[in-house]
Amino acid sequence: MQTHEISHRFLNYFKSTGHTQVASASLILEDPNLLFVNAGMVQFKPYFLGDVPPPYPRATSVQKCVRTGDIDEVGKTTRHNTFFQMAGNFSFGDYFKADAIKHAWTLITSSQADGGYGLDPDRLWATVYEDDDEALALWQEIAGLPAERIQRRDMVDNYWSMGVPGPSGPCSEIYFDRGPEHGAEGGPVADESRYLEIWNLVFMQHLRGEGHGKTDFPILGELPAKSIDTGMGIERVATLLQGVDNVYETDLVRPVIGKAEEMSGRRYGSGNQVDDVRFRVIADHARSGMMLIADGVTPGNEARGYVLRRLLRRIVRSVRLLGVTEPVLGEFAAVVRDTMSPSYPELATDFPRIESVMRKEEETFLATLASGSKIFDLAAEQIKADGRALLPGDKAFQLHDTYGFPIDLTLEMAAEKGLSVDEDGFRALMAEQRARAKADAASRKTGHGDQSVYRELLAQGPTEFVGYESLSAEATVRGLIRDGQRISGAAEGDIVEVVLDRTPLYAESGGQESDAGTITGLGVELEVLDVQKVARKLWVHQVRVRGGEITEGQHVEANVDPEWRVGARQGHSGTHVVHAALREVLGPTALQSGSYNKPGYLRLDFAWSSALSPETRSEIEEVSNLAVRKDLPVRVVYTDMGGAQELGAVALFGETYDETVRVVEIGGPWSRELCGGTHVEHSSQIGPITLLGESSVGSGSRRLEAYVGMDAMRYLAKERALVQNLAAMLKVPDVEVPGRVEALIERLRTAEKELEKLRAGQLLSSAGTLADKAEDVNGTSLVALQVPDGVGGGDLRSLAVEVRNRLGSRPGVVALFSADGDKVAFVVATTSAARDNGIAAGKLVPSFAAAIEARGGGKPDLAQGGGANAGGIGEAVNALRRALDGS
Template identity: 60%
Template sequence: MQTADIHRRWLTYFGDRGHTVVPSASLVSDDPSLLFTVAGMVPFVPYLTGLVPPPFPRATSVQKCIRTLDIEEVGKTPRHGTFFQMNGNFSFGDYFKEGAISYAWELLTSSEADGGFGFQEKDLWVTVYKDDDEAIALWKKIAGLPDERIQRLDMDTNYWSTGQPGPAGPCSEIFFDRGPAYGADGGPATDDDRYVEIWNLVFMQYLRGEGQGKSFDILGELPKKNIDTGMGLERVAFIKQGVENMYEIDQVRPVLDHAAEISGRRYGAVHEDDVRMRVIADHVRSSLMLMSDGVTPSNEGGGYILRRLMRRTVRAMRLLGVDAPSFAELFPASRDAMKAAYPEVGTDFDRIQRLALAEEETFLRTLASGTQILDLAVLKTQESGAKELPADTTFLLHDTFGFPIDLTLEIAEEAGLTIDRPAFDALMLQQRTMAKADARAKKGSIADLSVFGEFRALGETVFTGYEYLQTESTILGLIVDGNSVSAAVTGQIAEVILAETSLYAESGGQEADAGTIVGNGFELEVLDVQKPVKGLISHRVQVTSGEVSVGAEATTLVDQDWRRGATQAHSATHLIHAALRQVLGNEAHQAGSYNKAGYMRLDFSWNSALSAATRSEIEEIANLKVRENLEVDTRIMNLDEAKSLGAMALFGEKYGETVRVVEIGGPWSLELCAGTHVARSSEIGLINVVSETSVGSTARRIESLVGLEAFRDLAAERAIVSELTSNLKTPRENLPDRIAELVANLKAAEKRIAQFEAAALSERVPSIAANARSVGSVTLVSENVGSVASSDELRSLVQSVRERLGAVPVVVALAADVAGKPAVIVATNQAARDGGAKAGALAKIAAGVLGGGGGGKDDIAQGGGSDLGAIGAALDAITAAVSA
């Protein structure tokens, strides 16, 4: 049974039984606490927890998921994958335990001819929460399972909650017995490799209180009990296809086979190679699916996870003996295996492949440069006699260069060294702790989402801002410090929930509106407007006067200048995006945007800098569209209808069944967008592209000023040009040549000055060398030479003096004032080093006296500090060290 057939049978079975078939949500989660959709129930959490009223009583889906917590187990077990698909059926206060168990048993055990999965009843076991007698009775009644195939397990495996106060309840898991060849008898409680969990039924029936781990109070039963189930599609697939693990199913195996072919290794011959091929197959598929949902490789967030998956793939290919690029073969194999279930990976493959190849090329260069750094670190460690690479070196390689720690370990072991893994892990933990603290700080301004449940239950916030800048409304709720309150007074910061609002909430790259909320006896300054949960708008305000209370009438007032600037900027973003695609082609796809009054920023998929001519062409096309005074048409329509018209759905955006389409100049610019826009393109005024920069190996960023801000910037440039033409007495059109001439003259003058200074220094060499004296067994020069322009000049002087003194044991230590700071450079010749004089050690001694640091090689080294008055003492310290 092919994976796509399992997918189809699932949706057909539950769709025929009154479940609304819900398409898979994006892998990029709406939940601000999650990077990715990590389970099939994630898109339904607002309905399951009661935060948002469910739009249907029962639903079913096959949800794409990404989970990387067990990434180190990928390839080692039959069931761990970073990308997986979760079949789910959900009930929101509709059917409960009996219905869930009945559906599960019927679908599993019905014949394939009847649309079921055709499992034999004798091969299925179930586990239940140890105190859930009701579930045990139902399994006996519905499935006729004997006691020995129903096992009671503890809370850690068979009880579900979010870990916070809220819904909770027992669960029941269904396992398939693979037979005695895979492990000991005795059921799921004894051997997890023989008994494969294929389906988990969660019975949300209780309200839990505060507590940690297993210790929390049950406050009572939920007024509406919910069902959340999840069947692992890949697990069922490998069982039904008669293969050993999820990496060998029809959607994954082709990549594994390509990895074997490229490497010349045979799958099934060597265990370590098998694990590497499975890692490659899993990670290529995961990367393909992430990029199809708009994730691009980067150093933060979801992009970092994607980059890690792709680099682990390169690493695994390297361990298979393949140093050359391989993504050009691996990704098409995954595309062909997945496009039947997810057609978008085929239609968008050119962009995906370009991202993949660019990332692979970048990492192969990283490996080359990182290997050089690591080789140098290994050499220094060996020369010092140590047996362990410093943790700061391994962390630098990992954090800055993206060099995998296991590759560092391998190279170190080949050199007879170890790495300080505990210290490395401590540095990684410190970094993660800082990142989590930063994330908490960024989220601190928004109240805990659970507090919004009572307000969302009253209905969706009506946004009137497309038509009106002023709207009369009623205050439904106030939140202060995360708690619902009845009133807020002057000086307090609060979140305000209104029935209607004309204030735009930040979304789609557009910053929230500025404005005020006023009512009888109070005025509120709007600091931010957000959508904390789907369908609800929250206004973060400061009470500037009076007292505001729940139930009061209020009027939202949008700052007209701000909104005008924001609409100009957002419409300009659409024009720049369309101009980019006209000039560069459809591969230049928007990958993120930000706009506010007077400013727009657009990130787009591209891996090379734009020439000045290309940048100017894009800017001119956009401004010509402004001049054409094109109508900006907005329409509300069904999502499928919008896509059939060619409207672009931008990555990172979430769309419902009904969408808003913004059209500028017909099909030239046609996008799904909920932002605010001008009525005609001429209202944008002026678009001034001010920069085009890199934001990663596969993305560029273009920034523009818009409207009045664009005019002001050009006026400022005009003033600068006017001043230059006046001061240089040169017409504007000749300024570039005149400035180039002045720069060339300046460089020539600087070169001549440097030559004079070098000659002057050379003339000092004989007199400095003449001051040499015997100290112990060496000839020592120790002198303060005054002020020099740079440390390089001082170094050249030291080396010249050393050469002049010949082959006798020589130590030269010269100090100087370099740009107001003391510097000392020490040089030794081979005869002095043979006698034990080391330049690095001597420079370190001098630097300590100067109040700084220093060191270097045995033949030449440098030190510095902050105390110019200590130069004499520093040179005396060197003399004392040489004579010791």
């Protein structure tokens, strides 16, 4: 049975039993505890926590997941994967243990002809939590499992929580016995390679308290509404139903390995275990990388971007170790697209952008490999010159951490040069880095704060937002909050949170700042400072009490500042226009990856790998303003996600949408985006759009900034005044200012070059004087001194060579130092006669390096570098003198 069919049957079964099918969430959700979605229940956490009332009593989904904690173990075993699909069924206070067990057993044991998976009941085992007698009895009653095929396990294995205070409970796992050829008898407690876990049923019935780890927390009591959260591993079931040994041999993974075999000429499973690891790394990471890029992640040096970069670079590294040197990521991307797009069509529709991101990262990494190889070669030469044969662990770590140079390649290249690597030292430094990262992540892990005060208010119903139709609304104060606690009233000068039953004030979301405005009532006036959504349903207004006293239950009028709203509408509609213009000029792959807008200003981040030329920026600005001039109609359409996709509406990366979505059109199909922001009614109301600039915000991501409306006019007026002032100073017409400025700059550069020549000539003219000052140290003429401050490395080198030439045929060493603040530049040169006596410039550097905190080296005839302690130059000269004297 193909993997897509396994997913299809799961969803069909649970839909037939009254579950609402919910689409997979993005791998990127706003959760402080997660880098990526790593379980099927993540998108349902607000329902389990009680932050938001569930819109349905039971649900089912096939969720895409990424877990990256064991990246380094991927490939070494067949059990570790970073990307996987988790099928699940969920009950929010509806059914509980009996029905959860019944549904799971029915689906996996029903015949394939009846829509099930047809697994042999006699090969199925179950585990239960150590004191969960109820679950054990239900397995016997419902499934007919004999007692010997139900095993009890402790809290580490069979108790679940989110890792933070909140819902928790015992779980029950279903295992399939793959047979004696896969391991020892005795059930899951004996061998989890033979007994493969395929499904975990979590019985969410307890409330856990503060604590750490899987066991160190108290159980505070029973939940008022017991729920169900299950997860069935799609890839694991595919392994069983396709009769293969592991997930790497299933229909969605093996084709990637096949492409790697085709490119390398080597064979997976031929007995070369090292090669097999590389094949598995390629197959796993290609899928994970594709799915992350599809959800808006771009390679970078932090957080999600760093994880993606590691995944893609591990593919390139593995392929190189298989003997392939040409670019490969585009080839693997095409295979993943072809195999995975039946379940994830965005991999096909967005393929040009995804492939572009992967190819750009590969180009960057190949360049990194080239530069890393040079660093390695220099280190290897120095190690050999010093008579050693071990590359230090800190050097291997520097290559890995600073240059992204994989340790496997370091080991391979070291072996080629007859060197070994201090792997223990390297791994110790890696462990320290992981420990720091883990501690940092733990310090940032905020868990879930006390949301009970908002839950109480949300239980009264969501806030009614009327801001699309009106700038004012009569309302009732539903709640007042300060420091997370309900209060009955607030007086002048207080800053509190106000929850109304209805409001016209836009809450910050979708990149748009919240509205400014006021809330007034009998004898009271509140200034609105900020508006935020809680659980996407409750509008929370942060206010300052300007006068009077506000109390719960009071009738008030909420008003949006009309000037603010005009500017806000211009800013948000302007963002849509610039986005559409960007895609018109650059193509459909230039998709927005983030935005921010406020009255008069917009900022738009988009996926693109190179800087835009001035001509391209001008074209984007012109297309944007043409759209404004055309007075395009703006229309809002409410539909479901399927209808939005049929319209071709653009959904933004990482955003979460409700079942009913709002599509904003500007000029019909020219600009169609899912958006909850406030907008103009015709594009002409945006006013002029002026691009301020374009910049990089990370690898593969660029940023455009612009002013709109009156702010654009004011900006242009300032620019005009600046040009007019320059024209007056230069005494030329406005149109001649650029040419005149260019001419002045050229004259300045010419003058600077002439001055540089004069200064260099004066410096070199002192060579004879310096040579005459040479002192005899143990038969060697030494010129060691500090030259005037600010002399750069190039000039210092030229002077040292000239002084050396003036020493003639005698043994001589020239060491010149120049300070620039705390920094030091130095050059050491030796004559031929000195080198004949065994004196090498490169070997003299260590004698004085500590004095000036130096780094650098070179060849026997010439060495140069820099230091960080100019105050140590005198000691460096003395140290060099002692080295020559042999003392």
